[in-house]
Amino acid sequence: MTTVSSGRDASTTTSSVAFVDLGAQHAEISAQVAEGMAQVMHDSSYINGAEVQRFERAWAEYCGLARAVGVASGTDALELALRAVGVGAGDDVIVPTNSFIATAGALARLGAVPRFVDCDPTHLLMDPAQIGSAVTSRTRAVVPVHLYGQLAPMDEICDAARAADLVVVEDAAQAHGARRGGRRAGSWGAAAAYSFYPGKNLGAYGDGGAVGTSSVEVARSVEELRNHGSRARYDHPVLGFNSRLDTLQAVVLNAKLAQLDRWNAARRVAAGRYDEMLRGVPGVVRPSTSESNEHVWHLYVVRVPERDRVLQALHHAGIPAAIHYPTPIHLTGAFSHLGQGTGDFPVAEKAADEILSLPMHPHLSEAQQQQVVEALARALS
Numbered sequence: 001m002t003t004v005s006s007g008r009d010a011s012t013t014t015s016s017v018a019f020v021d022l023g024a025q026h027a028e029i030s031a032q033v034a035e036g037m038a039q040v041m042h043d044s045s046y047i048n049g050a051e052v053q054r055f056e057r058a059w060a061e062y063c064g065l066a067r068a069v070g071v072a073s074g075t076d077a078l079e080l081a082l083r084a085v086g087v088g089a090g091d092d093v094i095v096p097t098n099s100f101i102a103t104a105g106a107l108a109r110l111g112a113v114p115r116f117v118d119c120d121p122t123h124l125l126m127d128p129a130q131i132g133s134a135v136t137s138r139t140r141a142v143v144p145v146h147l148y149g150q151l152a153p154m155d156e157i158c159d160a161a162r163a164a165d166l167v168v169v170e171d172a173a174q175a176h177g178a179r180r181g182g183r184r185a186g187s188w189g190a191a192a193a194y195s196f197y198p199g200k201n202l203g204a205y206g207d208g209g210a211v212g213t214s215s216v217e218v219a220r221s222v223e224e225l226r227n228h229g230s231r232a233r234y235d236h237p238v239l240g241f242n243s244r245l246d247t248l249q250a251v252v253l254n255a256k257l258a259q260l261d262r263w264n265a266a267r268r269v270a271a272g273r274y275d276e277m278l279r280g281v282p283g284v285v286r287p288s289t290s291e292s293n294e295h296v297w298h299l300y301v302v303r304v305p306e307r308d309r310v311l312q313a314l315h316h317a318g319i320p321a322a323i324h325y326p327t328p329i330h331l332t333g334a335f336s337h338l339g340q341g342t343g344d345f346p347v348a349e350k351a352a353d354e355i356l357s358l359p360m361h362p363h364l365s366e367a368q369q370q371q372v373v374e375a376l377a378r379a380l381s
C-alpha cells in the first residue's frame, strides 16, 4: 500500500484501509509510465517536452476549454491565472474562508488582499449571497472553490460577479472532471486553476498544476509568466517565474487522464456505499450533493459531534480519517493581520469543528468501507 507523504492526506501504513491508495493507481498504469519516462530520458526532453504539450491539449479538451497551460503546482496556477486576468497588488479578491489555505495564499503572494465570505451550511461551498456585501471599490475578482469534488453554485456566483464587474477565477484543485448542469469545473470563469498534487483525483508523482482558459490572451500570458516572462528565448517583456510542468509529470498525467472518468465513477460508487452504510449510524450528517452537480468525490466529508474525540478513536482503530480543514482561513496565523476573528464566519467555523473526511479513493472496497463505518459507529456510541 502506498501513502502520500503529506499530513494533508493523512495516509497511514498501519491500517489495511488507506486514505488515498496511490499504489493501486500506479499498478494500473505502471507499464505506460515506465515506457513514457524511459522515452523522456532517452530524448532528454525534461523541460517542455512533447508529453507536456500532449497533456495540455488533452486536458483542455477534457475540460471543455480552448487552452490549458501546465505549471508547477495548483498554487502557482492560481497565482498565474490571477495575474493573467489582471489582478495585481492592492486589489481585493473575494474567496471562501472554507478552503485550503493556498486559495488565499496564492493571491496574497501577488500583493492582493483576500476578502473572505462564508459557506452555505448544507454543501459547505461559497455562499453567493455574501458576494455583494463583500465588494469594495478595490475588488477585482472572485475565486469560487469547487470544494471536496463538487462545483460551487456557479450560476449565482457568475451573476453576482457580473453585477459587480468582477473577474471569476475558479479554484478547481479538487474537482477534476466534476460537472454542474453538464459543464465541467474550470469552464465557467475567465480562468481556472487545477492542482495535480499526488492525492488529487488526477495526481502527478510530485507537484504539478495547470491553468485552464478559453482566452488566447490569458493562455499566452500564463505561458510567459511560467517561463521567466519570456516570449522568445532571452526576450523578457515582463517579469515572470520558473513554474513549468515537468515532462516526467506530464507522462504520468497522460497515463492517468485516460483512467480519470473510470476512477471518478468508482469514487461515486464508493460514496453511494458510504451513504447507504451510514444511513443507520446516529449522529452522522452525510455529505449533500447540490442538485445539478455531478460530484467526483475528491473527499467524502461527514459531520459528527465531538469530532476530535471521534477522530482520535478512529486513529486508534487504525482508520486514517482526516480533517479538511481544521481552521477556516480567516482564523489562520497567516491572515491574522486582516483582523478577523472568531464569529466573523460562523457557518465555516462551526463546520470546522464537526467535519471529518473518511478514506476515499477509486480502489476502496466494500469491506474496507464496512470497517470504516463500524469504527465510526463504535466511536459515536
Ligand SMILES: Cc1ncc(COP(=O)(O)O)c(C=O)c1O
Residues within 6 Å of the ligand: 073, 074, 075, 076, 099, 100, 102, 103, 145, 171, 173, 174, 194, 195, 196, 197, 207, 208, 209
Ligand atoms: C482547494 C485547493 N486550492 C489550491 C490547492 C493548491 O494546490 P497545490 O498543492 O498543487 O499547490 C489545493 C491543493 O492542495 C487545494 O486543495
